[in-house]
Amino acid sequence: MKRLFQTVAKTMLMLLVIMSLLPLPTSYAQQAGEPIIIGEKIKIHSKILNEDREIWIYRPDGYKEPHIKYPVLYLLDGDGHFHHTTGIIRFLARQNRMPEMMVVAILNTQRTRDLTPAIQLDTTRAFPTSGGAPNFLRFLADELVPQIDQSYPTSNYRMLVGHSFGGLFALHALVNRPEVFNSYIAISPSLWWDAQKPVVEAEHFLKNTKELKGDFYMTLGNEGGRMLGGVWKLTAALEESAPKDFHWYFNRMPKETHGSVPHRSTYDGLETIFLDWQAPNLYEMVVKNGIEAINEHYKKLSKRYGYQIVASEGTINVLGYNFLNRDKYDIALALFKMNTENYPKSANTFDSMGDAYDRMGNDKLAYESYKRAYDIGKQNADPQLNTYQNNMQRLEKKLK
Structure with a gap:
């Protein structure tokens, strides 16, 4: 009986191997279907950064129309947030809660280098690759944005979205090159950086800037300590000194962790910034x-x-x-x-x-x-x- 069982088992195994080598039936093979494509990727060479950068592009549903120009959302940590961000935009635009937008997602090479300013005050923590935010901002403003505007039908409305160090960089961009972007979504920004020096610079900028148009939407998850302290300090500065045409919002999200907060922040940020978009009847x-x-x-x-x-x-x-x-x-x-x-x-x-x-x-x-x-x-x-x-x-x- 044992030998018979072994013979049957070997026979079945051989049949399975043979079947795996046979071509699939036509009806089954057709079930693979066509791929669903939500974007394209390009590479550009940056003379400022002295390296090639990979960029992912999302084009909205109506992009095939040659007569429409689109606002553009520039997305930091692009590979991590591209999929859910494009889905949110597509959904909200279809509900007429915001305009259709292109997404330009920048993938990381050296994240800490690109997204952080140089450390000048806080020497208690070592970040040996930090300090490249000024160069990265030059790359965005002087290389990437002009190439996107030249290659795609864009309007002159630009949004910058960043999480954690990306949120810190969003504030850096606002303070140092406010003409580049019209709006910002800073998601749980790392405003503890360099003993909150970026916040001090923002306070000075707001007090000395009389005319400034745009939107700044900031969130924080269930984080306390230094994360919370920097955000509260910036909120106070905005409350006290933001110009009248500069719309700012702060949304605490205690049910979200530092890792989960980007999705809800992006949805709520877009809906808030474009609150006036949806027309009445x-x-x-x-x-x-x-x-x-x-x-x-x-x-x-x-x-x-x-x-x-x-x-x-x-x-x-x-x-x-x-x-x-x-x-x-x-x-x-x-x-x-x-x-x-x-x-x-x-x-x-x-x-x-x-x-x-x-x-x-x-x-x-x-x-x-x-x-x-x-x-x-x-x-x-x-x-x-x-x-x-x-x-x-x-x-x-x-x-x-």
């Missing part, structure tokens, strides 16, 4: 005050965030059809025209305007709008090109 706004109320809303946003902001193409498109389906043709047409002015390189905006003219019985202007949509779509290899062509040909027949 646009349909009711237009009914009460006309479409000019929409322009006024986005003018206020532009002033608040320091770059030109207009309503998204999709938002106005949906609103226009909302009025069109209620036979409010004049309002719908005005909204579609607004979209063509804000997004003149979008075929869809002209196609929608053609729909309005078509419903109004103005065949000539409907044809001209559809033709414009077709011409733009052909240049941009628009996936809806056949729709634009069919609409154009349908109106062409009516005119004949």
Whole structure:
């Protein structure tokens, strides 16, 4: 019996080995599917740092549209925070709680060197590689940002996000090159550094800076001691001396550890900084005050965030059809025209305007709008090109 069992076991083992060498059935192999890609990586050579740096880039859903420029979030410790940060941005933007943003994530080579200022006061702790923050800031401001602006469709709005030493570096960037970034999320920043000298420098900067626009959002997990002391000191300085157009926020997160605090801080920070972003009910706004109320809303946003902001193409498109389906043709047409002015390189905006003219019985202007949509779509290899062509040909027949 024992010999029989051994023979059966050997036979089964041989069958398993043979099966593992056989090609997978087609139906099973197809289950592997296509990869889901959330970004791309590039390398740039820094003359300032004298080294190559790897950068990960996230481009938002609407990036394929050639007429949109995006604000950019520069992310420190990029390899550690890229995935959850891009997910948060994608989710909040889809809920219209913030703009779509690109993410430029900087991977580390020598983290302590890059993210810390030189030690001048506190000689009790040794950090032999520290002190490279000024050079790293020059790399960001004078090499990385210009290359990103040259290579991608960016607006002039930039955010810097950093955790721990990265949060310390965010404060360093604000104090030393405030023109580079518009907003900052400093997550559990290591403000104990060098006997809190960076905080003292920030106090001096705030007291002597009369005009400063932007946002500074700071958090702290369930940390006490020197971590808490530095944060409280900076909070007091901001309370006392922050210029009126500089919006700052401090959020204590006692349920989060130093390691877990980045995710919640990034979500809450983005939602807080872009609190004004979400528009009120646009349909009711237009009914009460006309479409000019929409322009006024986005003018206020532009002033608040320091770059030109207009309503998204999709938002106005949906609103226009909302009025069109209620036979409010004049309002719908005005909204579609607004979209063509804000997004003149979008075929869809002209196609929608053609729909309005078509419903109004103005065949000539409907044809001209559809033709414009077709011409733009052909240049941009628009996936809806056949729709634009069919609409154009349908109106062409009516005119004949």
